[in-house]
Amino acid sequence: MNIIVAKDYKEMSQASSRMIEEQITKKPDAVLGLATGGTPLGTYKELVRSYKEGRADYRFLSTINLDEYVGLDPEHHQSYCYFMNQNFFQFINIDKKNTYIPYGKTEGLEQECRRYEEVIDTVGPPDLQLLGIGENGHIGFNEPGTSFDSETHIVHLTDSTREANARFFESMEDVPTKAITMGIRSIMKSQKIILLASGERKADAIYQLIHGEPDEQFPASSLKNHDDLTLIVDEDAYKKVQRKG
Numbered sequence: 001m002n003i004i005v006a007k008d009y010k011e012m013s014q015a016s017s018r019m020i021e022e023q024i025t026k027k028p029d030a031v032l033g034l035a036t037g038g039t040p041l042g043t044y045k046e047l048v049r050s051y052k053e054g055r056a057d058y059r060f061l062s063t064i065n066l067d068e069y070v071g072l073d074p075e076h077h078q079s080y081c082y083f084m085n086q087n088f089f090q091f092i093n094i095d096k097k098n099t100y101i102p103y104g105k106t107e108g109l110e111q112e113c114r115r116y117e118e119v120i121d122t123v124g125p126p127d128l129q130l131l132g133i134g135e136n137g138h139i140g141f142n143e144p145g146t147s148f149d150s151e152t153h154i155v156h157l158t159d160s161t162r163e164a165n166a167r168f169f170e171s172m173e174d175v176p177t178k179a180i181t182m183g184i185r186s187i188m189k190s191q192k193i194i195l196l197a198s199g200e201r202k203a204d205a206i207y208q209l210i211h212g213e214p215d216e217q218f219p220a221s222s223l224k225n226h227d228d229l230t231l232i233v234d235e236d237a238y239k240k241v242q243r244k245g
């Protein structure tokens with residue numbers, strides 16, 4: 001595992017966008033695995049800047065997102081589809097038909113999971129997967145206890161994850177209770193993985209990721225079995241590692 005400790009959120013975002021840009025420069029038709037949440041927003045901002053300044057071209061790029069809420073229309077303001085358009089896709093020259101996000105509004109959820117895993121296997125697997133991390137160690141929406149052998153599946157969100165995401169909704173009742181997520185095995189199919197973490201809120205999770213053994217009770221620890229993992233964290237998220245060594 002490579003670890004890059006950035007001074008703050010901005011430097012963390014710059015370091016991750018640089019790695020993504022290198023990937024696209026090397027392979028313009030690369031496939032990127034993308035994440036939502038607050039953490040990667042700065043990275044998307046930097047990538048938009050690169051496009052505007054003529055340093056990045058996304059014409060041939062494909063993207064595969066990690067997850068989506070069940071029951072939300074893609075146009076819903078809190079859907080991850082909307083998030084990606086609002087924060088990234090609308091500002092760059094990506095071909096929208098090459099952007100993949102699970103469809104959460106379907107009646108046939110199991111079928112949607114199988115379809116999505118096929119997308120990962122045929123369009124992807126991603127050359128590079130960007131990840132955030134939940135305070136309880138979740139990646140995508142893979143909550144503690146998820147099998148390391150899991151592929152795309154439906155999850156019941158834990159109260160702690162719903163609470164952490166409630167800030168984006170009008171009230172806690174509006175936060176969906178289920179989501180479709182790439183599984184741990186699906187995520188591990190990527191060639192390279194970058195995991196981002198910022199802020200003291202993530203310090204315990206980063207400590208456990210670095211020092212713990214792979215354990216299904218802490219989903220991010222599965223990544224320790226990947227041979228090309230880079231953690232990019234800011235000093236606040238790295239605080240506990242630094243303090244305890």
Ligand SMILES: N[C@@H]1[C@@H](O)[C@H](O)[C@@H](COP(=O)(O)O)O[C@@H]1O
Binds near residue numbers: 038
């Ligand atoms: N499904 C997403 C995850 O992909 C994300 O990593 C996590 C952390 O979010 P944040 O980056 O806002 O802390 O939130 C959600 O649960």
